[in-house]
Amino acid sequence: MTVQHVIIIGSGPAGYTAAIYLGRAGLRPTLVTGALAPGGQLVNTTEVENFPGFPEGILGPDLMEAMRAQAERFGTEFIHEDVVSVELVDGNGDGAGAAGTVKRVTLDSGDVLEAHAVIVATGSQYRKLGVPGEEEYAGRGVSYCATCDGFFFKGKPIVVVGGGDSAFEEALYLTRFGSSVTLIHRRDAFRASAIMVERARANEKLTLLTNTVVTGIRGGEAAPSGVAAAQPTVKPLSLNLGGLSLGGGLNLPAAPARAGSVTSVDIRNTVTGDTGTLDTAAVFVAIGHTPATAFLGDIVAKDDDGYVLVEGAGTRTSAPGVFAAGDCVDRTYRQAISAAGMGCRAALDAQHYLESL
Ligand code: NAP
Numbered sequence: 001m002t003v004q005h006v007i008i009i010g011s012g013p014a015g016y017t018a019a020i021y022l023g024r025a026g027l028r029p030t031l032v033t034g035a036l037a038p039g040g041q042l043v044n045t046t047e048v049e050n051f052p053g054f055p056e057g058i059l060g061p062d063l064m065e066a067m068r069a070q071a072e073r074f075g076t077e078f079i080h081e082d083v084v085s086v087e088l089v090d091g092n093g094d095g096a097g098a099a100g101t102v103k104r105v106t107l108d109s110g111d112v113l114e115a116h117a118v119i120v121a122t123g124s125q126y127r128k129l130g131v132p133g134e135e136e137y138a139g140r141g142v143s144y145c146a147t148c149d150g151f152f153f154k155g156k157p158i159v160v161v162g163g164g165d166s167a168f169e170e171a172l173y174l175t176r177f178g179s180s181v182t183l184i185h186r187r188d189a190f191r192a193s194a195i196m197v198e199r200a201r202a203n204e205k206l207t208l209l210t211n212t213v214v215t216g217i218r219g220g221e222a223a224p225s226g227v228a229a230a231q232p233t234v235k236p237l238s239l240n241l242g243g244l245s246l247g248g249g250l251n252l253p254a255a256p257a258r259a260g261s262v263t264s265v266d267i268r269n270t271v272t273g274d275t276g277t278l279d280t281a282a283v284f285v286a287i288g289h290t291p292a293t294a295f296l297g298d299i300v301a302k303d304d305d306g307y308v309l310v311e312g313a314g315t316r317t318s319a320p321g322v323f324a325a326g327d328c329v330d331r332t333y334r335q336a337i338s339a340a341g342m343g344c345r346a347a348l349d350a351q352h353y354l355e356s357l
Contacts, residue, residue, distance in 0.1 A: 001112070001114055002114075003102055003114045003115060003116060004028075004029075004030055004113065004114065004115040004116070005022075005027040005028065005029070005115060005116060005117065005354055006022055006027055006029045006030075006115050006116065006117040006118070006119065006350050006354065007029070007030045007031075007032065007103070007105050007113055007115040007117075007118050007119070008022070008029050008030070008031040008032070008076075008118075008119045008121060009031075009032050009083050009086075009105070009118065009119065009120050009121060009122055010031075010032075010033075010034065010040070010120065010121035010122040010123060010292075010326065010328070011031060011033035011034055011038040011039055011040060011064075011068070011078075011121075012039065012040025012041065012042065012064075012121060012123045012326055012327070012336075012339060013040070013042070013064075013067065013326065013336045013337070013339040013340040013343060014121035014123070014325040014326025014327075014339040014340060014342050014343035014346070015031055015033075015040075015119070015121035015325075015326070015343060016031075016064070016067035016068060016070070016071050016340075016343065017067070017339075017340040017341075017343030017344050017347070018119050018121060018325060018343040018344070018346045018347040018350070019031045019071035019074075019076040019347075020067070020070050020071050020074055020076075020347075021343075021344055021347030021348065021351075022076075022347045022350065022351065023071060023073075023074025023075045023076050024074050025347070025351055026075075027351065027354070028075045028076075028077070029075075029076050029077070030076070030077045030078075030079060030113060030115070031071065031076050031077070031078050031079070032078075032079045032081060032082075032083050032105070032107065032113075033078055033079065033080050033081075034080075034081075034082055034122075035080060035081050035082045035108065036082075038064075038068070038078075038080060039060075039061065039064035039065070039068070040064065040123050041123060041126075041327075042060035042061070042063060042064050042336055043060055043061045043064055047059060047060075047152075048060050048063055048148070048336065049151065050147070050148075050335075050337070051063060051336055051337055052337065063336070067340075079107065079113075081107040081108050081109055081111070082107065082108045082295075083105055083106070083107060083108075083122075083295055084106050084107065084108050084295055085105075085106045085295055085296075085297065086103055086104070086105050086106075086118060086120075086295065086296055086297075086299055086322070087103070087104040087106075087299065088102075088103060088104075088299055088319055088322075089101075089102045089103070089104050089114075090102070101116065101321070101357075102114050102115070102116065103115050103116070103117070103118040103321060103322060105118065116321060116353075116354055116357060117321045117322070117323065117350040117353055117354055118321065118322050118323070119315075119323045119324070119325060119343075119346045119347070119350055120293070120296065120300075120308060120317075120322065120323070120324040120325070120328060121324070121325045121326045121328065121339075121343060121346070122291075122292040122293065122295075122326075122328045123291075123292055123326055123327040123328055123339075124289040124290060124291040124292060124307075124327040124328060124331075124334075125289065125290050125292060126144035126285065126289055127285075127287045127288045127289060127290060128285065129161060129214060129285055129287065131214055131215055131216050131217060132215075132216045132217070133216050133217030133218055133219065133262075134217055134283075134285070136217075136219070137217055137219045137260075137261065137262045137283075140219065140260055140261040140262065141217075141219060141261040141262025141263075141280075141281060141282050141283060142217060142262060142282075142283050142285065143282060143283070143284050143285070144284070144285050144286070145284075145334075146160075146169075146170035146173045146174050146284050146286075147173070147335065149282070149284075150170075150173060150174045150176070150177045150178075150284075151177060152282075153174070153177050153178055153281050153282045154177045154178075155177075155178075155179050156177075156178060156179055156280075156281035156282065157178060157179055157180045157181075157182070157279060157280045157281055157282075158174050158177070158178035158180070158181045158182070158280060158281065158282045158284065159181075159182050159183075159184060159214070159265055159278060159280040159282065159283045159284070160174065160181060160182070160183045160184070160283075160284045160286055161183075161184050161185075161214055161283065161284070161285050161286065161287060162183070162185065162285070162286035162287040162288070163183075163185035163186070163187060163189075163190045163191050163192060164190075164191040164192050164286070164287075164288060165191075165192045165193055165196055166286040166288065167183060167185070167192065167286035167287070168183070168190070168192040168196035168197065168199070168200055169196065169286075170284050170286045171183045171200060171206055171284075171286075172196070172199055172200060172203060172206065174284065175203055175205040175206055178205065178282075179205075180205055180206075180207065181205055181206045181207070182206075182207045182209055182278065182280070183200065183206065183207070183208050183209065184209045184212050184213070184214055184265075184267065184278075185208070185209070185210050185211075185212070186211070186212065186213050186270060187210065187211065187270075188210040188211050209267075209278075211269055211270045211271045212267050212268065212269055212270065213267065213268050213270055214265045214266065214267055214283070215266045215267065215268050215275070216265065216266035217262060217264075217265050217266075217283055218262070218263055218264045218265070218266065218277075219260055219261055219262045219263050220260075220261075220263045261281065262280060262281060262282060262283055263279065263280075263281070264277050264278060264279045264280060265277070265278050265280055265283055289327070289331065289334075290305075290306065291305065291306045291307045291308070291327065291328045291329075291331075292328060293306050293307070293308055293328050294306065296308070299319050299322065300317040300318050300319045300322055300324070301317065301318040305331070307328065307329060307330075307331055308324040308328055308329050309329075310323075310324055310329055313345075314345065314349055315329070315342060315345050315346040315349045316349055320353070321350075321353055323346040323349050323350050323353075324346070325339065325342035325343045325345065325346035326339035326342055326343060327339060329342065330342065
């Protein structure tokens with residue numbers, strides 16, 4: 001079997017950017033895109049307004065198609081499959097070569113590819129609530145990224161679900177836009193750091209609704225023009241409100257709901273069992289991420305949550321010749337542009353590694 005220079009696994013901004021750089025360096029990379037949704041998380045978003053170079057914004061799928069075309073232009077070969085495993089093997093196949101000089105990549109079809117270097121850019125998946133309406137209203141009020149979508153809910157009531165740092169960070173950020181932000185958490189103690197909770201408590205636009213789960217997400221048709229969308233209300237009023245009033249900061253006029261977008265969430269108090277409805281234009285789900293790294297087994301070091309560990313600001317993993325970039329490494333920034341930047345670094349690191357062989 002021909003041992004290729006480099007295989008890139010993953011077709012988000014990190015993977016495509018790595019492919020563009022390696023293609024331009026004449027290394028003819030192979031990019032395994034994933035079987036289901038090439039393009040990563042951005043193919044599920046609508047308008048992307050914060051990727052530099054597009055002053056009018058660009059649709060997520062269009063941005064990813066442009067990256068794919070750019071990678072193709074420089075000679076990337078695409079394989080539309082999932083990777084099931086990566087092994088480090090002896091380059092000579094006879095036990096005499098150094099272990100791990102060749103990386104063997106097995107695809108779900110059973111096909112096997114080999115390369116001297118591998119770049120892992122498989123991203124992470126948002127954890128989902130798994131409640132009725134979540135899939136239906138994804139991109140129409142249900143979102144997993146406040147930085148991406150918060151802007152669209154200016155002057156409208158917003159719900160955030162989760163009790164960790166991500167949920168608090170998103171909720172605090174969203175107070176810039178929403179007429180109100182209600183953070184719903186399933187317990188009465190938060191996983192988030194104390195300082196984030198303090199900040200949230202001090203923010204009069206933000207309400208913490210504890211011991212409460214979202215059991216469903218509802219949407220509807222457009223409100224008649226000129227009719228303000230309903231303000232957040234909780235029925236019945238016997239729900240545990242974490243000692244906070246739901247009235248704070250809810251007086252801004254709100255725009256009408258868009259056709260077919262989120263209008264409310266069904267909620268249940270986990271202590272009393274009381275159920276109710278909370279009107280909202282958006283539901284930001286921030287209950288953690290799962291990096292898509294299980295297929296790597298233990299060939300590279302990962303942290304307890306499965307994120308690949310890399311050396312400092314570089315992209316070298318614990319396995320020589322295996323590099324990692326984007327959201328499968330980065331639990332902090334998780335932006336298309338930061339993933340693309342890391343894909344560039346992975347390509348340059350891989351290039352240096354190949355030159356050293
Ligand atoms: P996390 O800390 O794992 O918190 C996830 C939250 O979602 C938990 O409160 C959890 O509830 C809740 N949750 C999980 N599954 C749920 C479900 N099915 N329904 C309802 N709620 C559910 O995740 P994260 O907030 O994304 O943070 C991940 C890591 O990144 C943490 O180490 C965090 O400190 C770090 N981070 C740091 C910052 C910062 O420092 N600025 C910002 C963001 C993230 P339970 O508490 O009941 O388990």
